Amino acid sequence: MPSQALPGFRDFYPDEFLLRAHIFRVWREVAARYGFEEYDGPPLEPLELYTAKSGPEIAGQLYGFVDKGGREVSLRPEMTPTLARMVAARANGLRKPIRWFSVPQLFRYERHQRGRLREHFQLNCDLIGEPGPEGDAELIALAVDIMRAFGLTERDVRVRVSDRRVLNALLLGGGVTEAQLPAAYAAVDKLERSRREELTAQLAAGGIDAAAADGVFETAAIRGAPALAAALEGVPGGAEAGAPLRRTLAALDAMGLGGFVDVDLTIVRGLAYYTGTVFELFDASRTLRAICGGGRYDNLLLSLGGVDLPALGFGMGDVVLGELLKERGLVPSGTASIDVFVAAITGDDVPHVLALAHELRDAGLRTEYALNLQAVGKQLKLADARNARIAVVIGPDDRARGEVMVKDLAAKQQRAVPRAAVVAELQTGIDTRPGT
Amino acid sequence: MPSQALPGFRDFYPDEFLLRAHIFRVWREVAARYGFEEYDGPPLEPLELYTAKSGPEIAGQLYGFVDKGGREVSLRPEMTPTLARMVAARANGLRKPIRWFSVPQLFRYERHQRGRLREHFQLNCDLIGEPGPEGDAELIALAVDIMRAFGLTERDVRVRVSDRRVLNALLLGGGVTEAQLPAAYAAVDKLERSRREELTAQLAAGGIDAAAADGVFETAAIRGAPALAAALEGVPGGAEAGAPLRRTLAALDAMGLGGFVDVDLTIVRGLAYYTGTVFELFDASRTLRAICGGGRYDNLLLSLGGVDLPALGFGMGDVVLGELLKERGLVPSGTASIDVFVAAITGDDVPHVLALAHELRDAGLRTEYALNLQAVGKQLKLADARNARIAVVIGPDDRARGEVMVKDLAAKQQRAVPRAAVVAELQTGIDTRPGT
Numbered sequence: 001m002p003s004q005a006l007p008g009f010r011d012f013y014p015d016e017f018l019l020r021a022h023i024f025r026v027w028r029e030v031a032a033r034y035g036f037e038e039y040d041g042p043p044l045e046p047l048e049l050y051t052a053k054s055g056p057e058i059a060g061q062l063y064g065f066v067d068k069g070g071r072e073v074s075l076r077p078e079m080t081p082t083l084a085r086m087v088a089a090r091a092n093g094l095r096k097p098i099r100w101f102s103v104p105q106l107f108r109y110e111r112h113q114r115g116r117l118r119e120h121f122q123l124n125c126d127l128i129g130e131p132g133p134e135g136d137a138e139l140i141a142l143a144v145d146i147m148r149a150f151g152l153t154e155r156d157v158r159v160r161v162s163d164r165r166v167l168n169a170l171l172l173g174g175g176v177t178e179a180q181l182p183a184a185y186a187a188v189d190k191l192e193r194s195r196r197e198e199l200t201a202q203l204a205a206g207g208i209d210a211a212a213a214d215g216v217f218e219t220a221a222i223r224g225a226p227a228l229a230a231a232l233e234g235v236p237g238g239a240e241a242g243a244p245l246r247r248t249l250a251a252l253d254a255m256g257l258g259g260f261v262d263v264d265l266t267i268v269r270g271l272a273y274y275t276g277t278v279f280e281l282f283d284a285s286r287t288l289r290a291i292c293g294g295g296r297y298d299n300l301l302l303s304l305g306g307v308d309l310p311a312l313g314f315g316m317g318d319v320v321l322g323e324l325l326k327e328r329g330l331v332p333s334g335t336a337s338i339d340v341f342v343a344a345i346t347g348d349d350v351p352h353v354l355a356l357a358h359e360l361r362d363a364g365l366r367t368e369y370a371l372n373l374q375a376v377g378k379q380l381k382l383a384d385a386r387n388a389r390i391a392v393v394i395g396p397d398d399r400a401r402g403e404v405m406v407k408d409l410a411a412k413q414q415r416a417v418p419r420a421a422v423v424a425e426l427q428t429g430i431d432t433r434p435g436t
Numbered sequence: 437m438p439s440q441a442l443p444g445f446r447d448f449y450p451d452e453f454l455l456r457a458h459i460f461r462v463w464r465e466v467a468a469r470y471g472f473e474e475y476d477g478p479p480l481e482p483l484e485l486y487t488a489k490s491g492p493e494i495a496g497q498l499y500g501f502v503d504k505g506g507r508e509v510s511l512r513p514e515m516t517p518t519l520a521r522m523v524a525a526r527a528n529g530l531r532k533p534i535r536w537f538s539v540p541q542l543f544r545y546e547r548h549q550r551g552r553l554r555e556h557f558q559l560n561c562d563l564i565g566e567p568g569p570e571g572d573a574e575l576i577a578l579a580v581d582i583m584r585a586f587g588l589t590e591r592d593v594r595v596r597v598s599d600r601r602v603l604n605a606l607l608l609g610g611g612v613t614e615a616q617l618p619a620a621y622a623a624v625d626k627l628e629r630s631r632r633e634e635l636t637a638q639l640a641a642g643g644i645d646a647a648a649a650d651g652v653f654e655t656a657a658i659r660g661a662p663a664l665a666a667a668l669e670g671v672p673g674g675a676e677a678g679a680p681l682r683r684t685l686a687a688l689d690a691m692g693l694g695g696f697v698d699v700d701l702t703i704v705r706g707l708a709y710y711t712g713t714v715f716e717l718f719d720a721s722r723t724l725r726a727i728c729g730g731g732r733y734d735n736l737l738l739s740l741g742g743v744d745l746p747a748l749g750f751g752m753g754d755v756v757l758g759e760l761l762k763e764r765g766l767v768p769s770g771t772a773s774i775d776v777f778v779a780a781i782t783g784d785d786v787p788h789v790l791a792l793a794h795e796l797r798d799a800g801l802r803t804e805y806a807l808n809l810q811a812v813g814k815q816l817k818l819a820d821a822r823n824a825r826i827a828v829v830i831g832p833d834d835r836a837r838g839e840v841m842v843k844d845l846a847a848k849q850q851r852a853v854p855r856a857a858v859v860a861e862l863q864t865g866i867d868t869r870p871g872t
Contacts, residue, residue, distance in 0.1 A: 001489075001517070001740050002482040003525060006509060009478035011522050014536065017474050033797040035774045035804040035822065038453050042445035042555065043479065043541065044499075044511070046438040053437075063480075065501035068547055073442060075480070081437070086447050089439060095821055097807060100450065105479065111504050119478065127807075134807045137790075145797065254790035304437050338471045351690035354573075358691035361469040361581065368471040371533060371563075371570045385531055386471065 008109075008118030019325070020121070022332045023318050024103055027123045030146045034138070036101040036125060041082035043105060047072040049081045053304055063109040063118065075107035079124040080297075080313065081304065087128060088305025096129030096309070117319060125294075126313030128301070133244040136277040136296060137251030139312055143281055143292050144252075144260045146316065151330045154284075157291065160264040161279045163245040164295075166232065167219065167265050173235025174215025180208050182271060187213075188220045189268035220266050225249055228263050248277060273297050277312065283324050291324065292316035338366040340426060341383030345395030347373055352394050356404070356422070363427040383409060390426060444545075444554030455761070456557070458768045459754050460539055463559045466582045470574070472537040472561060477518035479541060483508040485517045489740055499545040499554065511543035515560040516733075516749065517740065523564060524741025532565030532745070553755060561730075562749035564737070569680040572713040572732060573687030575748055579717055579728050580688075580696045582752065587766045590720075593727065596700040597715045599681040600731075602668065603655070603701050609671025610651025616644050618707060623649075624656045625704035656702050661685055664699050684713060709733050713748065719760050727760065728752035774802040776862060777819030781831030783809055788830050792840070792858070799863040819845060826862060 005011050012020055028038065047064050064074035076082060079102055087098065102124045109118050125142055127135050140159060147157045167188070168181065176184045183206025187199045196217065203213040222228050225246070232238030245263070252258050269278045278295035282288070294314025302308045325331050340360050344353045353369050360367040368386060370379045376393060383391045393405040404422055407414040417425060441447050448456055464474065483500050500510035512518060515538055523534065538560045545554050561578055563571050576595060583593045603624070604617065612620045619642025623635045632653065639649040658664050661682070668674030681699070688694050705714045714731035718724070730750025738744045761767050776796050780789045789805050796803040804822060806815045812829060819827045829841040840858055843850040853861060 001521060001524075001742075002485050003521060003741075005478050005521075006480060006482060006503075006507065007505075009480065011478070011518075011525075012476040013522065013526070014473035014475050017476060020476075021474065029800075030797075033800065033802050035802055037450035038457065039450050040448040040453060040456075042441050042447070044442060044445065044543075046442060049438050063503070065503070067442075067499070067501070068545055069443075071442065082447075085437060085439060085441075086449065088437075089447075090449070099804075107480075109504055130807045132808045134786075134790075138807060141794065145794075250787070251790055254787035255794035256791065257794070305439075306437075350570075351686070354687055354690035355692065358577065358581075358693070361466075364465075364469065366469050366471055368535075371566045371574060372568045 006118075007114075008116060010117070010119070018333075019322055019331050020318060023321060023325075024121075026146060026149045027101075027103060027316070030142065030149050031101040031123070031125060033145070034099065034125075034142045036099040036142070039083075039086065039100050039102050040104065041076075041079070041086060041102075043076055043107075044073050045076055045082060045085075047074045049085060050074055050077060053081050053084075053300070061108055061110050063107040076104060077106055077108050078315070079104050079106070079122065080126075080300070083124070083126055083313075084301050084304040084307075087301060087309070088307045091305075091307040091309065097135065098126070098128040100128070101125045121318040123316040124313060125316075126311060128311040129309050130312075131298070131310040133247040133277075134251050135310075136244070136248040136312060137255070139294065139314060140248070140261070140277075140279055141252060141255050141257055143279075143294070143314055143316065144257050147260075147281065147291075150321075150325060152324070152328070154259045156284055156324075156328060157260065157281055158284050159261045159279055159281050160267045161245070161248070161261055161277065162263070162265045162267040163241075163277050164275055165241045166228065166245055169235050169238050169241035170219040170222075170231055170265070171216060173238065174219060175212035176208055176216065180206055180212075182206075183208060184216050185268055185271050187216055188266055191217075191220050191266050222265055223263065225263050228265075244276060269293060269295060273300060275299055279314070281316075283327075288320050288323055291320050337387030337389070338368050339389055340365050340367045341379070341386060341388040341391045342367065342369040343376055343379035343383070343391055343393045344370070344373065345376055345393065348396065349394045349399065352399060356392065356394065356419075359423045360426065363423050365426060380407075380409075392422065392426075442554075443550075444552060446553070446555070454769075455758055455767050456754060459757060459761075460557075462582060462585045463537075463539060463752070466578065466585050467537040467559070467561060469581070470535065470561075470578045472535040472578070475519075475522065475536050475538050476540065477512070477515070477522060477538075479512055479543075480509050481512055481518060481521075483510045485521060486510055486513060489517050489520075489736070497544055497546050499543040512540060513542055513544050514751070515540050515542070515558065516562075516736070519560070519562055519749075520737050520740040520743075523737060523745070524743045527741075527743040527745070533571065534562070534564040534745075536564070537561045557754040559752040560749060561752075562747060564747040565745050566748075567734070567746040569683040569713075570687050571746075572680070572684040572748060573691070575730065575750060576684070576697070576713075576715055577688060577691050577693055579715075579730070579750055579752065580693050583696075583717065583727075586757075586761060588760070588764070590695045592720055592760075592764060593696065593717055594720050595697045595715055595717050596703045597681070597684070597697055597713065598699070598701045598703040599677075599713050600711055601677045602664065602681055605671050605674050605677035606655040606658075606667055606701070607652060609674065610655060611648035612644055612652065616642055616648075618642075619644060620652050621704055621707050623652055624702055627653075627656050627702050658701055659699065661699050664701075680712060705729060705731055709736060711735055715750070717752075719763075724756050724759055727756050773823030773825070774804050775825055776801050776803045777815070777822060777824040777827045778803065778805040779812055779815035779819070779827055779829045780806070780809065781812055781829065784832060785830045785835065788835060792828065792830065792855075795859045796862065799859050801862060816843075816845075828858065828862075 062074040067073050107119050171184050232242040274295040275298045276296035280290045281292040296312040298310040342353045342357045344350045357367050357369045391407040403416040406417045498510040503509050543555050607620050668678040710731040711734045712732035716726045717728040732748040734746040778789045778793045780786045793803045793805045827843040839852040842853045
């Protein structure tokens with residue numbers, strides 16, 4: 001039998017599953033607070049669903065194959081095409097704005113990507129049918145509140161926000177032509193990872209002269225809303241282009257979240273895809289990859305599914321987030337624990353152990369007992385190994401008095417409790433330590 | 437763009453996702469009460485993991501393919517081989533008994549199975565390292581308590597229990613030889629779906645004469661523990677063979693769950709796989725397929741993973757269970773709802789709406805507001821459409837008095853509440869209807 005998972009796939013042993021469950025729980029809780037409803041689609045889709053959005057060259061990065069029915073299919077690399085397909089199929093019947101989220105497992109398979117994960121989980125939140133900048137603020141706020149719910153502050157995590165319309169206005173105002181915009185965007189996108197001379201050469205190759213190239217670098221260097229507003233004043237249509245982002249930032253301020261946000265025009269993201277606001281969340285020290293990325297894609301649903309609805313969304317993966325939470329010590333304790341362990345002193349006590357254990361479980365308490373009769377001391381060791389808070393010991397003498405012995409395993413104290421009262425007492429969390 | 441999911445795959449729109457989420461939540465809650473810890477493995481595994489357990493012929497039923505690296509792989513059709521692989525890899529470091537559960541999505545692809553689902557979700561619970569019959573009772577009790585947590589009673593669901601050891605003793609005692617056991621088991625398995633003459637012919641073809649065949653039918657017709665005990669008294673080794681099942685049933689009685697259980701030797705399940713107790717859960721009227729099936733497979737971990745540990749487990753799918761819950765009206769309401777909708781009277785009120793909405797979300801309340809300014813009446817219609825319990829209206833006059841208007845949308849009543857008090861009041865669920 002193969003002894004390992006396929007390369008790039010993770011096993012989640014229970015101690016590792018705890019972090020994943022914690023991440024999923026927080027994602028779901030905060031999304032629900034924002035009125036988002038969960039949906040899901042198939043992990044396998046027609047290959048064409050992805051090539052229709054990203055072009056045939058995407059197939060080289062996908063976990064694709066031909067199924068037994070001769071269909072070209074792929075494990076899903078992203079959720080947006082499935083979302084577009086599902087929304088298009090029921091567009092008229094769905095109340096707008098649509099607030100949907102999903103927690104899909106996503107898959108990629110490029111050859112020669114040794115050591116890299118080929119799957120991850122990703123929270124996808126999308127807001128469909130709302131064209132205004134308050135929608136952008138709503139979505140960014142959701143991403144920020146997820147960070148806060150994990151215990152991360154504005155000193156831990158930063159939101160970098162840009163806007164396609166703003167960058168266009170500034171680049172065009174700085175002498176770049178419409179036709180040269182893709183070359184300019186490519187340079188802005190590479191700014192953090194490349195030397196300036198290299199980029200100048202690339203810009204020149206794209207037909208952008210030295211003066212206009214300086215304009216590109218100046219634009220990309222703008223940080224903060226006031227500097228951006230000043231720059232926009234100097235270009236045609238700048239005030240209009242800057243209005244949506246200004247309103248988005250004002251709304252985030254009104255929610256008390258402005259402190260998380262940096263205006264930063266070097267955030268580019270997919271050029272063919274986004275039409276307005278784009279944003280990414282990073283750890284403040286920028287030692288990790290992006291935690292989350294998203295933006296407004298007002299034309300995508302029309303081009304993919306034939307439904308003309310404005311939309312915006314983000315994706316947040318479990319891997320970088322998990323690394324950050326571990327780094328900051330914000331992960332739940334790695335030890336699973338139970339509430340109560342029930343022990344028998346003699347074989348005659350076993351049916352009573354089973355009955356009480358079942359009552360405790362019915363009361364919602366995580367309960368275990370030894371599945372084969374053994375000495376009480378050994379049973380209590382099992383209770384310790386399972387991190388039980390309480391042990392209940394049932395023996396013939398206590399039973400004759402209608403009692404059981406309740407042991408607080410942390411405090412190392414015990415007292416007799418009436419059998420008829422013990423479930424309610426443990427369930428309501430009444431202090432089980434002896435009175436004196 | 438393709439407008440539909442692949443054949444056999446489900447889309448889960450939010451109203452459909454609610455039932456799935458309900459099923460998963462109950463599965464996880466009850467498993468946790470039994471001290472079970474959640475794990476997961478990859479949805480894609482080496483094909484060999486499945487052929488090692490079930491033989492090369494299984495490949496025809498699998499969602500298998502050759503990946504870009506030339507590996508023969510398969511979407512997982514079941515969880516047990518992954519479990520065996522994971523346990524084998526860390527067998528020494530894991531505390532026994534291992535109580536693990538998982539909620540994988542599983543996949544099958546037989547050609548010519550038009551109209552059938554090719555994926556489903558399945559709760560898998562396994563108890564590893566415990567040879568005794570109290571382990572069997574523990575696992576059956578877990579399955580039954582899941583049914584009870586869904587609101588199903590012993591009038592809705594029945595557990596049919598058999599035991600390989602019991603059936604062997606009775607068949608051998610009735611004149612069937614060791615070599616003929618597989619033929620006898622095959623006949624018992626088909627008893628409910630085939631005519632007796634057909635089965636007699638099959639048994640004869642397997643070398644089982646008419647007298648022994650009658651014994652097979654008599655054995656299969658045994659129902660209930662007393663009849664079984666009587667039958668076992670009449671065969672060599674019967675008492676010993678019957679002891680584990682008797683103890684399992686006694687333990688279930690002690691837990692108060694005996695009323696769910698029927699001894700029924702026609703439950704066969706995989707012959708190569710199970711070594712002791714086997715059980716299945718069915719709806720009491722038997723109009724649906726099995727809800728759950730499992731049993732003891734003491735040799736499998738050794739043969740698959742090289743780790744000699746006794747084990748037992750069950751699988752419970754989401755499809756039949758979901759059908760039964762729908763049939764009995766035990767599904768959660770299909771309408772998603774929010775707690776609070778916050779509305780603005782004028783544009784000047786919008787920042788105050790944003791601030792309050794964010795405070796309410798921080799307090800854990802599912803909160804929405806209109807993402808673009810519109811008449812209050814229209815905003816309240818949105819609140820209704822989202823099934824909001826409460827609407828909070830913020831206007832200039834109330835603001836001047838430091839108040840907001842809280843509307844109970846069901847009771848159609850409203851009253852002014854101090855802005856400073858409204859979050860705490862709504863959070864603690866204080867009655868928001870007017871005093872008189």
